[in-house]
Amino acid sequence: MNAAPGGAETLTRIQGEVERAIQRSLKGIEYIASPSIAVGPTPKDVLYEQGTLHLYHYHPMSDEIYRIPILIVMATSNRGYILDLARGQSFVEFLLVRGYDVYLIDWSPPSAAEKTLRFEDYTQRFIPECVRRVHEDSGEEDLTIIGYCMGGVLSVMYAALHPEATLTNLVCFTTPIDFSQMELFAKWSDKRYFDVDRLVDATGNVPSELIFQSFDMLRPATRIAGQLQLWDNMWDENFVKSFRAFERWSTDTLPLAGEYFRQTIKELIWENRLFKNEMQVGGRVADLRNITAPIFHAMAEHDHIVPYAAAKPLLENVGSADKEEVVLKGGHVSLVAGANASKRLWPKLDAWLAGRSV
Amino acid sequence: MALWRDLLGQWEKSVNTLANQTMGSEEYSRSMNGAMGVTLKMQESMKDVMATYLANMNLPSRVDFTRLDERVQGIEGRLDRIIALLERGALGGPAPATPAAPRPPRTKPSAPGRAQGLT
Numbered sequence: 001m002n003a004a005p006g007g008a009e010t011l012t013r014i015q016g017e018v019e020r021a022i023q024r025s026l027k028g029i030e031y032i033a034s035p036s037i038a039v040g041p042t043p044k045d046v047l048y049e050q051g052t053l054h055l056y057h058y059h060p061m062s063d064e065i066y067r068i069p070i071l072i073v074m075a076t077s078n079r080g081y082i083l084d085l086a087r088g089q090s091f092v093e094f095l096l097v098r099g100y101d102v103y104l105i106d107w108s109p110p111s112a113a114e115k116t117l118r119f120e121d122y123t124q125r126f127i128p129e130c131v132r133r134v135h136e137d138s139g140e141e142d143l144t145i146i147g148y149c150m151g152g153v154l155s156v157m158y159a160a161l162h163p164e165a166t167l168t169n170l171v172c173f174t175t176p177i178d179f180s181q182m183e184l185f186a187k188w189s190d191k192r193y194f195d196v197d198r199l200v201d202a203t204g205n206v207p208s209e210l211i212f213q214s215f216d217m218l219r220p221a222t223r224i225a226g227q228l229q230l231w232d233n234m235w236d237e238n239f240v241k242s243f244r245a246f247e248r249w250s251t252d253t254l255p256l257a258g259e260y261f262r263q264t265i266k267e268l269i270w271e272n273r274l275f276k277n278e279m280q281v282g283g284r285v286a287d288l289r290n291i292t293a294p295i296f297h298a299m300a301e302h303d304h305i306v307p308y309a310a311a312k313p314l315l316e317n318v319g320s321a322d323k324e325e326v327v328l329k330g331g332h333v334s335l336v337a338g339a340n341a342s343k344r345l346w347p348k349l350d351a352w353l354a355g356r357s358v
Numbered sequence: 359m360a361l362w363r364d365l366l367g368q369w370e371k372s373v374n375t376l377a378n379q380t381m382g383s384e385e386y387s388r389s390m391n392g393a394m395g396v397t398l399k400m401q402e403s404m405k406d407v408m409a410t411y412l413a414n415m416n417l418p419s420r421v422d423f424t425r426l427d428e429r430v431q432g433i434e435g436r437l438d439r440i441i442a443l444l445e446r447g448a449l450g451g452p453a454p455a456t457p458a459a460p461r462p463p464r465t466k467p468s469a470p471g472r473a474q475g476l477t
Contacts, residue, residue: 017359050438051431060462067464099466112420113428140464187382193391202398204424217381221373228366232359355468 023235031234037244040081042093047103048133052110052117052257055130056080057103057137061096066357068168069101069138071130073151076122076260077211079252080106082337083148085245091336094346100357103134105151110257115204117257119267120282123157131165144169144357148336149176149306153268156314157279159293160286169356170295171349172314173336174306177288178275179268181310184218189265196265200258212253218304242339250333275313288314294322296352298345300335301327324352 048055072092074080083104084092095102105127110117135141145167147155152175159167176182188194200206216223226243233239256264273279279286295318299311308327315323328335328344335345380386412419 050435062466063462064466065462065464066466066468101461101464111427111431112424113431138464184378184382187384187387188390190384190387190391193388195391195395198395198398202402218378219374220377221370225366225370232363358466358468 020235024231027234027237027240028231031240031244037241037248039086039245039248040084041087042084042090042096044104047137048130050126050129051114052107053126053130054106054108055103055133056106058092058096060101061093062099065099065101066354067140068142068144068357069103069134069140070095070144070146070353070357071134072102072104073127073145073147073155074104074106075149075151076107076154076256077150077215077254079249079254080104082249082333085249085337086241089242089245089337089339089342091341091346094342094350098350098354100353101138103130103137105130107254109208109255110205112204115200115258118259119154119157119263119279122154122260123161123286124282127154127158128162128165141166142168144171144353146171146173147175148173149332153177153274156288156291157274157281157286159291160288161281161284161290163290163292167293169353170291170293170320171353172295172297173345174299174303174311174332175297175314176306176310177314177317178310178312179272180275181307182269183307185214186269188214189269191270194265196262200262203258205255205258206261208253208255211256212251215250215253215305246333246337275317277317288317289319291318292320294356295320296323296349297325298335298349299325299327300330300332302330303332303335305332 043059044056045059046054047057072080072083074083084090087093092102092104131143131145134143143166145155145159147153147170152172155170156172156175156177159165159170180186189196226247230240230243233243267273267279271278274286274288277285277287277289295315297311297314299306299308301308303311312325315325326345326348328348330338330340330344335341409419409421
């Protein structure tokens with residue numbers, strides 16, 4: 001006679017759960033005792049630094065590279081290592097292996113003296129200087145710029161303000177253009193109640209804690225749920241490693257330069273000037289119709305920071321004839337750096353960019 | 359455990375939705391910004407008291423350090439510009455001592471999906 005199959009299955013499942021419970025306890029102790037996880041493993045050189053700005057050049061990983069280099073512009077509120085979290089989970093590494101020559105603009109906390117930085121500094125001083133240095137270092141006049149979130153906004157402004165620049169391709173990830181659609185941010189900074197002048201005048205640079213809280217409040221239950229998921233998956237080394245890297249990054253927000261923050265609130269969120277083609281930067285208008293380079297915009301289906309409605313108008317408003325929009329599964333961060341990014345966004349971008357990089 | 363995971367997912371979604379509804383209200387914006395105003399006022403008062411205290415103790419204040427930082431940054435900026443000019447040979451300086459490491463040729467043809475290693 002055979003034993004009841006249901007009984008054997010139940011026994012196996014119980015054994016599995018007991019095994020996991022033991023592993024959770026053991027790994028849990030290791031987790032608490034272990035130091036912070038290392039991030040940003042891909043070898044790179046510092047090409048240029050100017051206060052809050054750092055320009056890196058990554059060591060090529062291919063015997064033959066595409067002619068046109070890539071300059072990535074990171075969001076001003078977060079560290080660039082999200083794009084280079086760990087070996088095998090790195091957008092930068094992916095690009096290098098695929099034969100691209102990669103440069104990256106990263107930001108560190110602005111000093112007290114840098115509280116006066118404005119969009120003018122970012123788009124008419126920092127990015128142009130980095131573009132010049134990439135040209136010089138690579139020996140190529142052509143260039144692809146990839147901007148992530150507010151890095152995308154800065155890249156779009158740069159492209160709109162410098163129609164004469166040799167920008168060969170523009171790639172944006174989750175880049176907001178219609179700030180009236182950033183619903184919660186718009187409500188929290190309602191001009192009837194939010195005294196941005198008082199905040200900036202009192203703090204100089206806007207503290208990183210405030211930036212972190214603003215992002216965290218968009219999904220207040222997610223951090224608690226994340227901790228419970230961590231406990232549930234504590235037996236899984238890969239899950240824990242990935243969780244820790246993301247956790248480190250998400251809490252490692254940067255302060256924002258005071259004047260830049262003031263402009264963001266007043267001109268982008270209150271007046272929605274970029275969307276209306278009325279954004280004045282250093283006496284010039286950042287008219288999106290000036291952008292004529294081929295453009296690729298990737299957005300996430302479940303982006304709680306930059307909703308689709310806020311990002312969608314980018315391609316509708318630029319002057320480019322060659323343009324492509326993709327909306328992929330994932331959230332604001334997992335789109336570019338999650339475990340599935342290597343299957344969804346990265347190959348899609350490679351397919352679009354390879355033919356435009358020779 | 360599967361049931362627990364489902365419940366956790368549902369709880370997270372419902373709490374986030376409810377919180378977003380609450381935080382999207384005008385009352386929330388008013389009270390949050392009101393609270394921030396009070397905090398800022400307290401910080402400003404504290405800053406004034408500390409500034410007076412430090413001045414009386416003949417100690418430098420945060421403002422003094424900021425001014426120093428500005429000056430150091432100004433000097434660093436000038437040095438960067440001088441170094442950049444030297445590197446470009448604009449000041450008649452010597453050529454860089456170490457030549458740059460050889461780079462791969464920029465001849466890769468367009469053929470996506472030919473990568474080795476990562477997928």
